[in-house]
Amino acid sequence: MNWFVPDHLFYGSIMIYLAAAIAAVIFYRRHQLCTLFAQAGCVLAAILGAVFSLGILFSESEALLLEPFRSAIPFLSVVIAIDALSAFFMLVLSVLVCCVSVYSIGYVSHYHGKRNVGAFHVLYIAFILSMIFVFTAGNAVFFFMAWELMAVISYFLVVFESEQEGNERAGLIYIVMTHIGAAFLMIAFMIMFSYTGSFDIFGNSDTIPAAAKNLMFVFFLIGFGVKAGVVPVHIWLPYAHPAAPSNVSALMSGIMIKTAIYGLVRFVLCYLDIQHSWWGVAILCIGIISAVLGVAYALMEHNIKRLLAFHSVENIGIILIGLGISFVAFSGGRELLGGVALAASLFHTFNHTLFKGGLFLGAGSIQYAAHTKDIEKLGGLIKRMPVTSVLVLCFSLAISAIVPFNGFVSEWLTYQSLFSIIVPGQTGLNILSVLSIAALAMSGALAAACFVKLFGISFLGKARSEAALHAPEVPAPMNAGMGVLAALCLAIGLFPMLFLQVIDKVVSDVSGTSVTGELQGGFLIASYPVTAYGNSITPVVILVASAVIILAAAAVIRLVGGKAAERKYGTWDCGFEELTPRMQYSATGFTKPLRIVLRILYRPGRSLEVEEGDSAYFPVSRKYNVWTEPVFEKYVYDPLLNAVKKFSLRIKLSVQTGSTHAYLVYIFIAVLALMLYNRLA
Amino acid sequence: MISVAYFIVQTVVILLAAPLVNGIIKKIKALSQKRKGAPVTQLYFDLFKLFKKGMVVSDTASWIFRAAPYVVFATSLAAALLVPVTTMIPSQWHAGDLILMVYLLALGRFFMMLAGLDTASAFGGMGSSREAMISSLIEPSILVSLITVGLIAKSTDLYRIMEHMKGVDAPLIHPVYLTAFLALLIIIIAETARIPVDDPSTHLELTMVHEAMLLEYSGRSLALMELGASIKQLVFITLAVNIFIPNDQFILITGAAAVFLSLVIYLIKVILIAAVIAVAEICTVKLRLFSVPNLAALSFILSFVGFMQYFVLGR
Numbered sequence: 001m002n003w004f005v006p007d008h009l010f011y012g013s014i015m016i017y018l019a020a021a022i023a024a025v026i027f028y029r030r031h032q033l034c035t036l037f038a039q040a041g042c043v044l045a046a047i048l049g050a051v052f053s054l055g056i057l058f059s060e061s062e063a064l065l066l067e068p069f070r071s072a073i074p075f076l077s078v079v080i081a082i083d084a085l086s087a088f089f090m091l092v093l094s095v096l097v098c099c100v101s102v103y104s105i106g107y108v109s110h111y112h113g114k115r116n117v118g119a120f121h122v123l124y125i126a127f128i129l130s131m132i133f134v135f136t137a138g139n140a141v142f143f144f145m146a147w148e149l150m151a152v153i154s155y156f157l158v159v160f161e162s163e164q165e166g167n168e169r170a171g172l173i174y175i176v177m178t179h180i181g182a183a184f185l186m187i188a189f190m191i192m193f194s195y196t197g198s199f200d201i202f203g204n205s206d207t208i209p210a211a212a213k214n215l216m217f218v219f220f221l222i223g224f225g226v227k228a229g230v231v232p233v234h235i236w237l238p239y240a241h242p243a244a245p246s247n248v249s250a251l252m253s254g255i256m257i258k259t260a261i262y263g264l265v266r267f268v269l270c271y272l273d274i275q276h277s278w279w280g281v282a283i284l285c286i287g288i289i290s291a292v293l294g295v296a297y298a299l300m301e302h303n304i305k306r307l308l309a310f311h312s313v314e315n316i317g318i319i320l321i322g323l324g325i326s327f328v329a330f331s332g333g334r335e336l337l338g339g340v341a342l343a344a345s346l347f348h349t350f351n352h353t354l355f356k357g358g359l360f361l362g363a364g365s366i367q368y369a370a371h372t373k374d375i376e377k378l379g380g381l382i383k384r385m386p387v388t389s390v391l392v393l394c395f396s397l398a399i400s401a402i403v404p405f406n407g408f409v410s411e412w413l414t415y416q417s418l419f420s421i422i423v424p425g426q427t428g429l430n431i432l433s434v435l436s437i438a439a440l441a442m443s444g445a446l447a448a449a450c451f452v453k454l455f456g457i458s459f460l461g462k463a464r465s466e467a468a469l470h471a472p473e474v475p476a477p478m479n480a481g482m483g484v485l486a487a488l489c490l491a492i493g494l495f496p497m498l499f500l501q502v503i504d505k506v507v508s509d510v511s512g513t514s515v516t517g518e519l520q521g522g523f524l525i526a527s528y529p530v531t532a533y534g535n536s537i538t539p540v541v542i543l544v545a546s547a548v549i550i551l552a553a554a555a556v557i558r559l560v561g562g563k564a565a566e567r568k569y570g571t572w573d574c575g576f577e578e579l580t581p582r583m584q585y586s587a588t589g590f591t592k593p594l595r596i597v598l599r600i601l602y603r604p605g606r607s608l609e610v611e612e613g614d615s616a617y618f619p620v621s622r623k624y625n626v627w628t629e630p631v632f633e634k635y636v637y638d639p640l641l642n643a644v645k646k647f648s649l650r651i652k653l654s655v656q657t658g659s660t661h662a663y664l665v666y667i668f669i670a671v672l673a674l675m676l677y678n679r680l681a
Numbered sequence: 682m683i684s685v686a687y688f689i690v691q692t693v694v695i696l697l698a699a700p701l702v703n704g705i706i707k708k709i710k711a712l713s714q715k716r717k718g719a720p721v722t723q724l725y726f727d728l729f730k731l732f733k734k735g736m737v738v739s740d741t742a743s744w745i746f747r748a749a750p751y752v753v754f755a756t757s758l759a760a761a762l763l764v765p766v767t768t769m770i771p772s773q774w775h776a777g778d779l780i781l782m783v784y785l786l787a788l789g790r791f792f793m794m795l796a797g798l799d800t801a802s803a804f805g806g807m808g809s810s811r812e813a814m815i816s817s818l819i820e821p822s823i824l825v826s827l828i829t830v831g832l833i834a835k836s837t838d839l840y841r842i843m844e845h846m847k848g849v850d851a852p853l854i855h856p857v858y859l860t861a862f863l864a865l866l867i868i869i870i871a872e873t874a875r876i877p878v879d880d881p882s883t884h885l886e887l888t889m890v891h892e893a894m895l896l897e898y899s900g901r902s903l904a905l906m907e908l909g910a911s912i913k914q915l916v917f918i919t920l921a922v923n924i925f926i927p928n929d930q931f932i933l934i935t936g937a938a939a940v941f942l943s944l945v946i947y948l949i950k951v952i953l954i955a956a957v958i959a960v961a962e963i964c965t966v967k968l969r970l971f972s973v974p975n976l977a978a979l980s981f982i983l984s985f986v987g988f989m990q991y992f993v994l995g996r
Binding site for chain 1: 739740744758759762776781783784787801809816820822823828832838896901904970989991992
């Protein structure tokens, strides 16, 4: 392995990112060149980053430690430490960045001549770099700086199209929520420092008392939970994702929210070491709720990107179900089960990156071609965008956990971990686990319903608007970027053990247990099972069997029935006049049965406005409105916000009166209190 | 060699028996109405005729509409290969377990729902929309009931579950198996578009679910869709009879004769369940669509109670 010099590759990757940013600045007037240099640089840097992370994962060495910048001020040094976990998340990031950047070469062209493309590329690259530093930071201060940088840059990207209505509000909600989370993280890091005297992430946490560890866990959970977008702190996702440009949403949903998963594994599992089983149970509960509510709310959304944002909530829920089981298992000393559950969770993290990244890119393609994000205005795109439609169909199947794709394999592993955590006798955990099984099953079926809606309404049938009727196929780079992601979805779905080998490196590094004994699989293409706890699946064989059945069926039919006589004719219209696009099912209509069944979640309402003409029987116009209530915003956030506002007003009137004398008294009291504290402590 | 025999038996039995089940149900219904009814083999004739007929395809339809019948048929048959009709031939095929089976059928359903939307017909959309609702509500109950049995057998592999059940004497007198079995019966009715969830013989837009999605199909596509649906029905019936009413432990002979005997008993059991479904169709009326969730909830509660009984209260 002479060619593999890890630190050179890492620095090389960073340097190319920086060079790409500089190129974007230099060519900021020549938009095409600017896009080409910046995004091609990103692709190159991402490939280098992926090679680097694979190298780290498969080299037997310890964590790579780099200290490129040591400052005179203590704790402000830039310390980079890359172990298997960091390398895994860098790999996920690099794969996604590579595809998204190829896509961006085509996608950003609709900004050319209209916006400051150079600024966009610089922000885009800075965003990627900030995420790399989040994954590789070796001490908590540097981690927190990278974390905040990531939040701020992504805020600028969210409000990049700031002239569009609602985007500023979206940015505001995002930045406020993310800072609430950051505040909790900061307190947790302060507790960490006050007991250990060090900000070292890889340090020892033995000196922290149990009560403080519990408190730190809660703070980490809230802090990272906000970034992950778990229910009930998910409200920023459905605002921020639709506002951001699609390639940025792909990065945000594909990898930025996963920084929270990284954080939970890094700080709770690796640093704090699981202390109590209730930690895992808490994560499991949050996972169940997020998985079901996320997909349920997604179903009611007809803005593609809002819909996808809610699906991120669902998938984070599924990831957390796996993580929760692994924490419970580790706390109970069941190392092997914990390892498998952790592998399931990390595997779903990667899979979600692939298909959700792809879906956001697909949403971008639709918007690029048809200029709308509203499903109700689309239709019939499969005829005009054949390549895009096949790719979006692949991602839709993958996210619905349907068989030959990757989403299924990681859900199967989650099922298997749930399956083996249930043993007769334990009450609470068994109930929770079986509820998780039900939640996974229901979220899978609801996701399928939701993606039948997304794909069926926007790509099939007849065009519901002029824009959809004349939507052109998108430029080749856009489809190429999505194509790589779709191919990866299928390949990993068919040959999951290949990737599980990579994940096993992480699991054995984090937990000290290798799960290859439990997760087995052959290397032959012909037979490629994944085995967990003696149960095995072989997706590739199923695919081959289905293909054989299809060919056999076609041959038999040909033999029996001869050549197919086919006649083209209009869709059955009950003998009336020709069908119009308005007579098709709409997305609102499609989801109506579920809206009625799950009305307790949605609190739907409707109104009919009729403008009457000469006769009551012939109204001039009718307007039918249907809506669902944003339950969390209305019943949790609005009252909370009002209470805070009221409290602030009271404080302003009673404490902050504007009188200099009063302020002097405050300062005097504060100084006195500090001196007393110093004296006592 | 053994696994080749397994595939042949599986494919032949399922393909031949699946249309028969429909015929038997129809015959029983007809007899109950004092009609003579069509012969039990009617669906074979129908399929044969449909294979030879030409097709009318909507000019709005895309490749999804043409591909869907093949996908539905292939996924149903591939799922059927995972559910042994007899345990006398050991299945050495670790291609999939019950979870994969459920998600494989989901692939077929996904394409069927898309095909409903593909022709821009309001009927198709309506069928897809209702199917989406029913399947989302029934899915948790399928997995919880099957996994409960799997947990007792310590495997999610269907062959091994069936092997385990052979060792349990009279499973249906144990509460856990009884509740799971009843849950599965409700699932069969919901999954195979039977009264009281759906009405297979209707073409009235108020009541159609499954038929509405197939409305635009004709000729060989329709035949494949119908065959696929009847295979799926037999898959669920096979799950019910081979898990909860095991019989192979009573067969003491070995060899081909044993396999034959086992298959005969299997067919009798299938006919029994078909009769139960027919009686259910005769005795009930189609539920209002928004009463279906109650049935799904009943099924889920049954499977959940079974789980609780065994794993929380202890046997």
